[in-house]
Amino acid sequence: MATYDTSDIRKGLKFMMDGAPYTVVEFQFVKPGKGAAFTRTKMKNLLTGAVLERNFRSGEKLEEANVEIKTMQYLYKDADSCVFMDTTTYDQVSIPETTIGEAKDFMPENINVEVLFFENRAVGVTLPNFIEQKIVETEPGFKGDTSTNTTKPAKISTGATVQVPLFINAGDVVKIDTRTGDYLERVGRA
Amino acid sequence: MSVESDDRQRLIARRPALEARARVLSAVRRWFEGEGFLEVDTPARVRAPGQEVHLDALPSGDRWLITSPEYAMKRLCGAGYQKIVSIGKCWRADERGPHHEPEFTMLEWYRAHAPLETIAADCETLVRAAISAAGPAASPAFAGTATHPFTRTTVRDVIHRFAGIDVVGDESPETLATKVRAAGVDPGTARHWDDLFFQLWLDRVEPHLPTLGPVLIFDWPTPLGALARRHPTNPHVVERFELYAEGLELANAFGELTDPVEQRARFLSESATRRALNKPVYSLDEALLAALPTMPPTSGIALGFDRLLMLVLGLPQIRHTMAFASDEI
Numbered sequence: 001m002a003t004y005d006t007s008d009i010r011k012g013l014k015f016m017m018d019g020a021p022y023t024v025v026e027f028q029f030v031k032p033g034k035g036a037a038f039t040r041t042k043m044k045n046l047l048t049g050a051v052l053e054r055n056f057r058s059g060e061k062l063e064e065a066n067v068e069i070k071t072m073q074y075l076y077k078d079a080d081s082c083v084f085m086d087t088t089t090y091d092q093v094s095i096p097e098t099t100i101g102e103a104k105d106f107m108p109e110n111i112n113v114e115v116l117f118f119e120n121r122a123v124g125v126t127l128p129n130f131i132e133q134k135i136v137e138t139e140p141g142f143k144g145d146t147s148t149n150t151t152k153p154a155k156i157s158t159g160a161t162v163q164v165p166l167f168i169n170a171g172d173v174v175k176i177d178t179r180t181g182d183y184l185e186r187v188g189r190a
Numbered sequence: 191m192s193v194e195s196d197d198r199q200r201l202i203a204r205r206p207a208l209e210a211r212a213r214v215l216s217a218v219r220r221w222f223e224g225e226g227f228l229e230v231d232t233p234a235r236v237r238a239p240g241q242e243v244h245l246d247a248l249p250s251g252d253r254w255l256i257t258s259p260e261y262a263m264k265r266l267c268g269a270g271y272q273k274i275v276s277i278g279k280c281w282r283a284d285e286r287g288p289h290h291e292p293e294f295t296m297l298e299w300y301r302a303h304a305p306l307e308t309i310a311a312d313c314e315t316l317v318r319a320a321i322s323a324a325g326p327a328a329s330p331a332f333a334g335t336a337t338h339p340f341t342r343t344t345v346r347d348v349i350h351r352f353a354g355i356d357v358v359g360d361e362s363p364e365t366l367a368t369k370v371r372a373a374g375v376d377p378g379t380a381r382h383w384d385d386l387f388f389q390l391w392l393d394r395v396e397p398h399l400p401t402l403g404p405v406l407i408f409d410w411p412t413p414l415g416a417l418a419r420r421h422p423t424n425p426h427v428v429e430r431f432e433l434y435a436e437g438l439e440l441a442n443a444f445g446e447l448t449d450p451v452e453q454r455a456r457f458l459s460e461s462a463t464r465r466a467l468n469k470p471v472y473s474l475d476e477a478l479l480a481a482l483p484t485m486p487p488t489s490g491i492a493l494g495f496d497r498l499l500m501l502v503l504g505l506p507q508i509r510h511t512m513a514f515a516s517d518e519i
Contacts, residue, residue: 029287033432033442034416035388036244037284055392057385060378 004062006039014046014065017054021046021065021118030055046116047123068117074107082107084115084122095122103127105160106178127178132187133157135172138164151183200518207511210327211499217323218297218495219277221316227275227299232262234279238475241460242416243384246283246469248292254472255281258492259298260417261478264446267488268481272302277495288507289438289497292516297498300446300490306429309443309489310406313433314340316493317404320502329504332436335403343402344409345427353394357387359411359426382463383413396437404435415456418444433493435501443491450482 004015013024026042037058044051046067056062072084072093081094082104095115097104103125107113111131116124138154151163154174162176164183171190174183222229238261239247239254247254256262259276266274280296301308317336321328349357353373361369366386370377375393380386399405409427412420418428429445447453454474461471499511509515 029285029290030392031244031285031287031290032388032391033439034242034244034384034414035391036385038388038392040392054376055389057378057380057389 001066002064004064006037006056006058006060006062008062009039009041009056013062014067015062016065017043017062020048021067025051046118066119068120069114070117071112072115074109074111074113076109084113084125087112093122095125099123100125103178104158106131106133106156106158106176106181108133108158129177129179130175130184131158131178132173132175134188135164135168135170135174135190138168138170140169197518201513204510204513206327207499207503207505208513210324210503211511213323213325214320214499214502215277215495217319218316221319222275222299225273225312227273228271230263230266230271230274230276231278232256232259232266232276234281236261238473238478241457241464241472241474243460243463243467243469247472248281248283257282258296260490260492261475263298263300263490264478264485264488265481267300267302267446267490268483268485270484271300272486273300275299286516289500291496291508291512294508295495296492297495298490298492300488302486302488304489306408306431306443306445306489309491310340310342310431310433313406313441313443313491313493314404317435317498317502320498324502327503329502332501332504335435338403340433341402341405343405343407345407345411346409348395348399348402348407349390352398353390355390357390357411359413359424383411387411387414396434399434400437402434404433404440406431406433415447416444417447417453417456419447419449429489438497438501439494440497440501441491441493443489446485446488446490448482448485448487450479453482454479 009024009027011024015022022043022045024041024043028040030040031037038055040055042053071087073087075083075085081096082100083092083094085092106127114126115122133156135154136157139152150166152166153161154164154168155161162181162183164174168186169190172186173188175185175187177184234256235250235253236256237253240257245257247257258280259278263274263276276298279293281293285292321333321336346357349355355369355373357369363381363383363386366383367377370386370390373390373394375390377386377389380389408431410430412426412428415428418430421427421429431443432439433441457474465471496508496511500508505511
């Protein structure tokens with residue numbers, strides 16, 4: 001494994017710390033007037049998602065993390081797992097639902113996702129930021145009432161329930177932010 | 191429709207800050223003049239730049255650009271100049287970030303026969319003069335904190351308060367490392383006293399300093415003595431304070447060391463450390479060492495003028511205080 005210097009720290013750099021892989025979220029040059037230079041680094045644990053901050057002194061070495069991101073297509077659900085196919089090699093892998101977490105509620109079949117591998121084991125799935133999904137179930141809307149912020153629950157084809165405006169009907173296609181689960185806009189009508 | 195260049199837009203947008211900068215600079219000059227200071231203009235290019243281990247000078251032909259005007263100013267102190275101030279550019283290699291520019295303006299002044307507390311009082315007066323000169327451009331939040339007398343504390347006290355450990359200043363590096371770990375800080379590969387200290391400082395102390403408002407932190411541990419004299423009653427600390435405001439290190443002040451023997455020993459130790467770290471080794475400033483015996487007891491301070499403007503104007507980055515940052519020219 002390669003090692004990095006603090007001067008290599010950039011957004012997205014992946015490295016090992018305390019046995020876990022991290023990715024750099026933010027970094028800043030800091031230096032006390034009479035002390036060595038440090039890189040204040042905000043980083044995310046790729047396994048737990050926890051974000052923390054550390055000051056790495058100039059001269060400290062960081063160990064490269066054995067992580068790989070592959071674009072994979074979600075094929076189908078199989079018991080407590082989801083099966084994905086590498087879009088380049090057509091290899092299939094099965095990833096437990098618990099590893100995928102909440103993302104699975106916004107993961108329609110055939111969608112391309114990014115799968116993070118750590119030491120050749122799939123450890124996380126990142127969806128595209130936006131998906132467009134059909135509403136399969138919602139109370140009929142009240143025509144004309146678009147002036148307020150009132151929303152109602154609606155079930156989308158992946159199974160998740162999102163809050164949508166009252167004018168949305170079953171069969172409409174809506175755009176959703178997968179990071180927040182927020183409704184963004186209607187892109188197709190029933 | 192005309193398309194203006196980004197650079198022109200940036201310069202236009204920076205105008206209010208530049209106008210405030212000129213007003214503050216003018217007010218600072220007036221204040222020093224009123225106090226009876228002589229403004230001196232010392233060379234930017236020198237044979238012997240600052241020896242400090244963690245300050246790297248930029249080469250300029252066969253000389254170096256100053257990292258501070260300290261050595262030249264102390265030679266003036268040794269020749270009987272009792273109150274001198276310098277407002278000028280300094281350069282520090284590889285320092286670039288929201289709070290660092292490799293070229294910046296330093297405000298440095300010395301008072302002979304004055305205790306460090308006089309310099310501390312100067313800081314309070316100057317910061318308020320800068321706020322007043324900035325007028326409507328001044329940050330109300332910062333102005334609010336600066337009207338109160340600045341908090342005065344010690345390094346030992348803030349470490350104890352925020353990191354929960356007692357750092358006396360007489361620890362061996364090994365003992366300090368143990369204490370630092372006890373505070374929950376991972377010192378990594380740090381083995382030197384100052385590296386261990388600053389890992390602790392950055393991780394556990396500095397983030398809390400904004401809660402104190404503008405704060406004068408006195409009594410720095412002897413291993414961080416640099417050019418400060420030993421404290422008259424506590425052998426483990428030196429006469430030094432740092433001014434922090436909103437967590438930003440604004441100024442560093444010394445009760446100046448005037449013992450040429452001890453100063454030479456510290457310079458030699460610093461150049462040995464520089465050599466061990468494969469950094470450029472600078473020649474000793476023999477003229478400075480020769481001036482120390484005739485230098486009266488003196489207190490001196492270096493204050494980052496651009497950072498003062500950041501605070502006074504409420505600007506998040508040092509580059510916002512200048513027309514051209516180093517990557518804009």
